[in-house]
Amino acid sequence: MRTPVIAANWKLNKTIAESVEFVQQLRGALNPWPNVDVVLCPPFTALASVASALQGTPIGLGAQDMFWEAQGAFTGEISGPMLVDAGCRSVIVGHSERRTVFGETDEMVHRKLLAALTHGLTPILCIGETLAEREADQTVAVLARQLSAALGGCESRDCPRLIVAYEPVWAIGTGRNATPEQAQQAHRFIREWLTKGRGAEAAESIRIQYGGSVNGANAAELLRQADVDGALVGGASLKAEAFSAIVKSAAAAKAVHSP
Numbered sequence: 001m002r003t004p005v006i007a008a009n010w011k012l013n014k015t016i017a018e019s020v021e022f023v024q025q026l027r028g029a030l031n032p033w034p035n036v037d038v039v040l041c042p043p044f045t046a047l048a049s050v051a052s053a054l055q056g057t058p059i060g061l062g063a064q065d066m067f068w069e070a071q072g073a074f075t076g077e078i079s080g081p082m083l084v085d086a087g088c089r090s091v092i093v094g095h096s097e098r099r100t101v102f103g104e105t106d107e108m109v110h111r112k113l114l115a116a117l118t119h120g121l122t123p124i125l126c127i128g129e130t131l132a133e134r135e136a137d138q139t140v141a142v143l144a145r146q147l148s149a150a151l152g153g154c155e156s157r158d159c160p161r162l163i164v165a166y167e168p169v170w171a172i173g174t175g176r177n178a179t180p181e182q183a184q185q186a187h188r189f190i191r192e193w194l195t196k197g198r199g200a201e202a203a204e205s206i207r208i209q210y211g212g213s214v215n216g217a218n219a220a221e222l223l224r225q226a227d228v229d230g231a232l233v234g235g236a237s238l239k240a241e242a243f244s245a246i247v248k249s250a251a252a253a254k255a256v257h258s259p
C-alpha cells in the first residue's frame, strides 16, 4: 500500500506570520495524526520559520521551485542546498504556472528534477495537459512527452522518492476538477508508462497525486480511485480547516481499500 500524500502549494500567498499561524491551526486540527503524509510548500520567505514551527510534527516541508545550479551568479534563484539548509525535504518542479507564466521548458524541468535528486530532495514532478490538448485528444501524448523529458537519466532506484502530480491545466484554480474517472484514467496511464520504463516495482512504489480544484467536498471521491495516491492542493490549502478536511478524506478514502 502506498501511503497517501497530501501537499499544500500556497503559491504566492502568506506572510511569515500567516504561515506560522496556519501550522499551529493544522497541528490542532490533525490530532490524532491520520495515516497520511502531509507536506507544506510555503513561499521561500516563510520556509525557515515554517520549518521551526513544524519541529516535532510529522509534517514535511517542501519548496515550490528551485534552480538546478548549486550556487553562482544566478540573481534571484534558490538552489537545492539552500532548500535543504532551510529544512526542506521536497520540492515542486515543473508546475504548470512555472511552465506557462515563466516559460519553463521540459528541458529545464528535467534539470531541476535531477538537481533535486542530487541534493536529496523529493521532487514533486507536475505534468498535465491544457484544455485545448485534451479536446484534441492529446492528453496521453502530452503526459508521455512530459514524463519522458523530465525523467530521462532518472534511475529506477530514485523512483521511490519521486512523486508525480497530475495537474490538468484546465482544472487548476478554475473550480472545475477532473472527474474521478478522468483522474483515474490519467493516473493509470502514468503508472503504466512508469512500469514500461522503470519496471513494475518502481512504478508501484511511486505516488501519483491529483491536483486541480481539489477541496473538502470532492477529495474523497478522487482519492478513492486506485491510482490516485494523494493530492496537490492550491486554493483549498490556504485555510487550515479546509486543508485538514482533505487530509482526513485521504485517510478515510484509502482506509476503505486496505486489506
Ligand code: 13P
Binding pocket: 009, 095, 167, 171, 172, 173, 174, 175, 211, 212, 213, 214, 232, 233, 234, 235, 236
Ligand atoms: P487549485 O487547487 O487552486 O486548483 O491549484 C492546484 C495547483 O496548482 C496545485 O499545485
